[in-house]
Amino acid sequence: MKTPLTIVKVGGNVIDDPVALDAFLQDFATLQGFKILVHGGGKRATKLAADLGFESKMIQGRRVTDGAILEVSTMVYGGLLSKNIVALLQKNNCNAIGISGADANCIVAHKRIVKDIDYGFVGDIDAVNTKSIKVFLSNGMVPVFCALTHDEKGQLLNTNADSIASNLAIGLASEYEVSLIYTFEKKGVLRSISDENSVIESIDSLSYTTLKEAQVITEGMLPKMENCFHALNQGVAKVIIGNTKVLLGKEPLFTTLTL
Numbered sequence: 718m719k720t721p722l723t724i725v726k727v728g729g730n731v732i733d734d735p736v737a738l739d740a741f742l743q744d745f746a747t748l749q750g751f752k753i754l755v756h757g758g759g760k761r762a763t764k765l766a767a768d769l770g771f772e773s774k775m776i777q778g779r780r781v782t783d784g785a786i787l788e789v790s791t792m793v794y795g796g797l798l799s800k801n802i803v804a805l806l807q808k809n810n811c812n813a814i815g816i817s818g819a820d821a822n823c824i825v826a827h828k829r830i831v832k833d834i835d836y837g838f839v840g841d842i843d844a845v846n847t848k849s850i851k852v853f854l855s856n857g858m859v860p861v862f863c864a865l866t867h868d869e870k871g872q873l874l875n876t877n878a879d880s881i882a883s884n885l886a887i888g889l890a891s892e893y894e895v896s897l898i899y900t901f902e903k904k905g906v907l908r909s910i911s912d913e914n915s916v917i918e919s920i921d922s923l924s925y926t927t928l929k930e931a932q933v934i935t936e937g938m939l940p941k942m943e944n945c946f947h948a949l950n951q952g953v954a955k956v957i958i959g960n961t962k963v964l965l966g967k968e969p970l971f972t973t974l975t976l
Contacts, residue, residue, distance in 0.1 A: 721750050722893035726882035728757030729901030731961055739805060741961035746809035748964055751854050753885060755862045756802055757878040762793040782837040782875040790875045794863035803861055813859045818866030821849035826866035826874050840866040840874025845888030883944035890952040897948050899941060899958045905972035906958055908933055916970045922946055945974045
């Protein structure tokens with residue numbers, strides 16, 4: 718029987734709300750067993766870029782990353798947010814370590830190949846170094862991954878945090894029974910964005926296609942859903958989307974993804 722491992726990705730407005738973030742991290746710290754946290758922070762990066770006079774551009778829910786935006790992203794993801802989250806977890810007696818994909822060679826990626834759109838210094842993941850990650854886990858540390866990877870040639874790459882969470886789950890699924898949880902401020906995937914209780918409680922690949930065609934699921938939720946189904950197809954045991962209260966069973970409404 719495989720050892721359980723919970724991989725949680727936190728993003729959305731939770732990252733920008735100190736009270737909500739602190740409450741979430743208290744719950745995450747209480748979560749039993751092996752665990753990994755992945756955090757986004759795109760809104761914070763967008764704000765800092767604007768303050769510095771740089772324009773941020775999004776296409777199909779993905780950030781276009783030129784040299785200036787990469788520097789801002791590195792400062793925000795790998796610096797400000799990472800260390801703040803780690804400090805708050807340490808406050809809650811969770812021995813966290815903030816890392817990027819470059820640290821311990823944990824996540825190797827390549828610069829996205831230009832087809833119709835040039836996304837700049839955006840990374841698509843090639844490999845997860847499970848050996849390095851297991852060293853952290855087996856020594857009582859909780860890895861906290863930011864949205865940065867590297868190409869083994871000295872280049873950092875801005876990489877979607879949902880994709881990082883999904884690929885970590887897939888890479889570790891052969892040795893652990895992995896539950897992948899995507900958390901943000903909403904209770905799950907909503908049928909109506911104006912009704913926070915209109916949660917679609919179960920979505921399989923067939924209903925996902927229908928919801929996408931009906932434009933119930935659009936924009937930034939699309940890459941998240943693609944990562945969910947990719948994980949399920951590659952052996953991840955469980956995938957759910959919900960708000961931060963789902964970690965400890967405090968919220969009955971959430972979305973479960975199935976094949």
